[in-house]
Amino acid sequence: MTGWVGRPLARKEDARLLAGRGRYLDDVCRPGQLHAAMLRSPHAHARIAGLDAREVAAIPGVHAVLTGADAAALSHPIRPLIPTAVPLDDWCLAVDRVRYAGEPVAAVAAVDRATAEDALETIRVEYEPLPAVVDPEAALRPDSPLLYPALGTNVLWHDVLAYGDVAGAFARADGVLRERFEIQRYASTPLETFGAIAEYDAGLDAYTFWTNDQRPGLTLAILADSLGVPQSRLRLITPDIGGAFGNKRRPAYLLVCALLARRAGRPVKYVEDRLENLGALMHACNGVMDVELAYRSDGTMLGLRVRDVADEGKNLISPTQHNLIKLGNIVNGYRIGAVSYEAYSVLTTKCPSGANRGIGKPFMCFAVERAVALLARRLRLDPAELRLRNYVAREEMPYTTPPGAQYDSGDYAATLRRALERFDYRGWRERQAHARAEGRLLGIGIATSVEPAGTNLASYELITGRRAASGSAEAAMVRLEPDGRVRAALGDPACGQGYETVVAQIVADELGLTPADVHVERGFDSATTPWLYLSGNYSNKFSVTDVGAVVGAARAVRDKLLRIAAHRLEAAVDDLELAEGQARVRGVPGRGLPLRELARTAYADVLGLPPGEPPGLEARHAHQNPLAQPLGADRTVRSQLVFSNAAHCCLVEIDRLTGMVRILRHVVVHDCGRELNPLIVEGMVHGSTVHGLGAALLEEFRYDANGQLLTSTFMDYLKPTAADVPDIEVDRLEHPSPFTPLGAKGVGEGGSIPAPAAVASAVEDALAELDVTVRSLPITPERVWRWLRGR
Amino acid sequence: MTVARVRLRVNGHAVERTVAARRSLADLLREDLGLTGTHVGCEHGVCGACTVLVDGRTARACLLLAVQLEGAEVTTVEGLTPPEGLSVLQESFRECHALQCGFCTPGMLATAHELLAENAAPTRDEIRAAIAGNLCMCTGYVNIVRAIELAARRLAR
Numbered sequence: 001m002t003g004w005v006g007r008p009l010a011r012k013e014d015a016r017l018l019a020g021r022g023r024y025l026d027d028v029c030r031p032g033q034l035h036a037a038m039l040r041s042p043h044a045h046a047r048i049a050g051l052d053a054r055e056v057a058a059i060p061g062v063h064a065v066l067t068g069a070d071a072a073a074l075s076h077p078i079r080p081l082i083p084t085a086v087p088l089d090d091w092c093l094a095v096d097r098v099r100y101a102g103e104p105v106a107a108v109a110a111v112d113r114a115t116a117e118d119a120l121e122t123i124r125v126e127y128e129p130l131p132a133v134v135d136p137e138a139a140l141r142p143d144s145p146l147l148y149p150a151l152g153t154n155v156l157w158h159d160v161l162a163y164g165d166v167a168g169a170f171a172r173a174d175g176v177l178r179e180r181f182e183i184q185r186y187a188s189t190p191l192e193t194f195g196a197i198a199e200y201d202a203g204l205d206a207y208t209f210w211t212n213d214q215r216p217g218l219t220l221a222i223l224a225d226s227l228g229v230p231q232s233r234l235r236l237i238t239p240d241i242g243g244a245f246g247n248k249r250r251p252a253y254l255l256v257c258a259l260l261a262r263r264a265g266r267p268v269k270y271v272e273d274r275l276e277n278l279g280a281l282m283h284a285c286n287g288v289m290d291v292e293l294a295y296r297s298d299g300t301m302l303g304l305r306v307r308d309v310a311d312e313g314k315n316l317i318s319p320t321q322h323n324l325i326k327l328g329n330i331v332n333g334y335r336i337g338a339v340s341y342e343a344y345s346v347l348t349t350k351c352p353s354g355a356n357r358g359i360g361k362p363f364m365c366f367a368v369e370r371a372v373a374l375l376a377r378r379l380r381l382d383p384a385e386l387r388l389r390n391y392v393a394r395e396e397m398p399y400t401t402p403p404g405a406q407y408d409s410g411d412y413a414a415t416l417r418r419a420l421e422r423f424d425y426r427g428w429r430e431r432q433a434h435a436r437a438e439g440r441l442l443g444i445g446i447a448t449s450v451e452p453a454g455t456n457l458a459s460y461e462l463i464t465g466r467r468a469a470s471g472s473a474e475a476a477m478v479r480l481e482p483d484g485r486v487r488a489a490l491g492d493p494a495c496g497q498g499y500e501t502v503v504a505q506i507v508a509d510e511l512g513l514t515p516a517d518v519h520v521e522r523g524f525d526s527a528t529t530p531w532l533y534l535s536g537n538y539s540n541k542f543s544v545t546d547v548g549a550v551v552g553a554a555r556a557v558r559d560k561l562l563r564i565a566a567h568r569l570e571a572a573v574d575d576l577e578l579a580e581g582q583a584r585v586r587g588v589p590g591r592g593l594p595l596r597e598l599a600r601t602a603y604a605d606v607l608g609l610p611p612g613e614p615p616g617l618e619a620r621h622a623h624q625n626p627l628a629q630p631l632g633a634d635r636t637v638r639s640q641l642v643f644s645n646a647a648h649c650c651l652v653e654i655d656r657l658t659g660m661v662r663i664l665r666h667v668v669v670h671d672c673g674r675e676l677n678p679l680i681v682e683g684m685v686h687g688s689t690v691h692g693l694g695a696a697l698l699e700e701f702r703y704d705a706n707g708q709l710l711t712s713t714f715m716d717y718l719k720p721t722a723a724d725v726p727d728i729e730v731d732r733l734e735h736p737s738p739f740t741p742l743g744a745k746g747v748g749e750g751g752s753i754p755a756p757a758a759v760a761s762a763v764e765d766a767l768a769e770l771d772v773t774v775r776s777l778p779i780t781p782e783r784v785w786r787w788l789r790g791r
Numbered sequence: 792m793t794v795a796r797v798r799l800r801v802n803g804h805a806v807e808r809t810v811a812a813r814r815s816l817a818d819l820l821r822e823d824l825g826l827t828g829t830h831v832g833c834e835h836g837v838c839g840a841c842t843v844l845v846d847g848r849t850a851r852a853c854l855l856l857a858v859q860l861e862g863a864e865v866t867t868v869e870g871l872t873p874p875e876g877l878s879v880l881q882e883s884f885r886e887c888h889a890l891q892c893g894f895c896t897p898g899m900l901a902t903a904h905e906l907l908a909e910n911a912a913p914t915r916d917e918i919r920a921a922i923a924g925n926l927c928m929c930t931g932y933v934n935i936v937r938a939i940e941l942a943a944r945r946l947a948r
Contacts, residue, residue, distance in 0.1 A: 010885050010886055010888065011885070011888065013893070014884070014885040014890060014893075015877065015885065017890055017893030017896055018868075018872075018877055018881040018884055018885060018890065018893070018896060018900070019828070019868065019869070019872040019877065019881070020826070020827070020828020020829070020867065020868035020869050020872065020897050021828065022828075022893050022894075023827075024827075024830065024894065026821075026827075026831070027821075027827035114811075114813060188928060189928060190892065190894075190928055191830075191832045191838060191840055191892070191894040191895050191926060191927070191928050191929075192830070192832065192892070192894045193832075240892075240893065241892065242830070242892045242893070242894030243891070243892040243894060243928050243929055244892075245928070273834055274832070274833040274834055274835065274838075495892060496891035496892030496893070496929050497891070498891070679888045680888065682888075683888045683891060683929075683930055683934055684891075686930055686931035686932075686933040686934065687891060687928070687929045687930050687931045688931075689931060690931035690932070691928075713833070713835055713837070714833050714835065714837035714838055714926070715835070715837055719926050719928070720931075721922075721923040721924070721925075721926065721932075722918075722919040722920075722922045722923050722925075722927075722932040722935070722936065723919050723920055723923035724923075725931065725932060727915075727933050727936070728931055728933050751931075
């Protein structure tokens, strides 16, 4: 069968988005809707000695006010995804203490946003400032100021996990490379900011939320807990979502809207402004990593010791995530037999950290790939050759890494070789020599990576000691409507990934239709979409779980169609096929029934159904990826499930006068298994890679010693523009995963993981005459300028 | 609160409204006229999501006050869209997969529209320079550049 899956189909959703007919959160308006604004702490750390909001209510246009004390009286603390050792009460507004500049302490709902913002100015807050703690290493020390004195420490997790004979590997080594690397705070900053509308129905004691929250399963659980209402009385709907990349979730803001809506008796909308978004929503953890790499003089890598300090900011929802996810790619694509990982997850008085394209893996890859590049320098080996000597071979798949990740498929050496070929590596090494002779600073950088997909929540048992959630799963619905056309829905709300197209391709193949016949709901609606606690748009999971859910639901409908058709046509099910909108007897032209006719039977003429067959043509299916396992007795952990891989080759030139790094070429060869829609896949690779380039050269949430964010607008938190980045050149290999229904693997995070390391190596290579070592990012012109001038 | 009467044309239609002096053009378009195709991404004039055409030239709807638009001709994405189907530029964006989440797209279309009106055959570098004031967080710009090139070729025919 020549199917729809695998074709580079233009997207179904684009017609509306291009015409300005998308419907994003701020486009949704409810009758009588009020607008909320939040009063936020100017201090990074302070005790709230008093808060007086009595004047607010008298202001014309103000309908409700909510303080931290109100929140504590009206709601329950927010339930974390990963609980801390001592339960810490954390409400939707700060109650007696603020722990980062920008933390909300009160909220007002008024007739419009401007009135609400004006009203905030009448709220008097008496702060008693406390010392900020900004540096994660300082936060580890026993004398550090504490965010939560009840905890007795800022450290949320500290452990040493060892896998394989680490001491033996280091004893056998000819040498050990020791380096310290740092990563800055950055974020993918979706162009649409986060927001929500809450509407309270007093008659039903029920709430409806519209939000661009990308992980509704978890959020619904938090809302039910905090509001103290059954989940059956909560409804959450996602409209079109203007990008997410992990950042878009903050159940606290939904709670603020809900409590204000209940007070005001009217729907309440809150949409972040960009200042609030950059300063208070979510940053990727900054951190420090000490790496020791044991090697033999021929370049064989034997063992890896890592000490990793992840700076969580004030993250109580999902701390330790950045640490734990690193176990999935700690040895990258290399056959390193022994690994020790010492993890610190530490609180500081900064914006909460959280999910951001790749979660922890970009830093892990940066550290390992930098170490590999430095080892190549030390051993005077070509960095490509060193990698080729150490890759897990294709024949070894599925390969289990020391910490327990299973690499399911792929040919890492072939990926790199293809990248070198596409880049013309040999040719550019020659051209580089000529350029250097002319005094130009031209550099070539290579980085390769594995790209894990799907999260297994059982891995958090390593930290919490108990299993609250586990595995990786998603749910979907496929319904052949009475008119013979299809409606499908998925528990994973798309945030730009084109599910309306890809899901339609998959369902069309299963039911013998065309994608035009399949309508995929634009978002998530908890009242109609099947969903799980695990539902959401995260962790690169579409190919790992969502596809299985869609395929399972479609096949249930297909099987039922075939049974009804067999009954109607008096044929055997095995002799039938679905094709061209019909159920027909294979090889017997003219003997078939259109799906519309079978739908008529299923919905209207139900006496025509086979005996015992229930009416209707709707199936709901939840798919659990079979690779997820409970925590191993030896503390091995399959934190992520299916592995794509990529090789990046980057060519940079540095301006000696200004220190400006210009990326001349960036070649990506990647392998995400079977590509369900190559057009969409390539777009993801472009976008994800540019996220990595931004982290490499431009982006940093920089704090001063008092915990004040210095880069809080797009004027100083710099994103890559079209003029900053080259055309990303993409090629691909396709080694399907044996562990996903259609052989597809994750693709959304791939570019962002190795790109920073590739750029860093290219810059270092360009500055070879200065013997510079790049240990941190971003590589700003100022830093390069200082290197060039020996300062 | 200071209010003022403002008369302008939006997508070819005469509009007359009394607006608070502090309301932006984006507020007027989105909230008063229901033209939600214009998106607001940063409210400080950097991201370009709210870019519209004012008398044929691009402008940030978040940085203009509605009262400044007296007598102006404003064109939004709704006005750039033909009554049926898509424009050549929009169709090129669709075919080249030049959008993912779609939030930057209306502003990007306005900027590309202005570019192609001034320069019928822009080079890649000219395209990149022209759209450098419009942030896209999804596409890495590659396909946007391709789409504008394709539209230029098609419009030249």
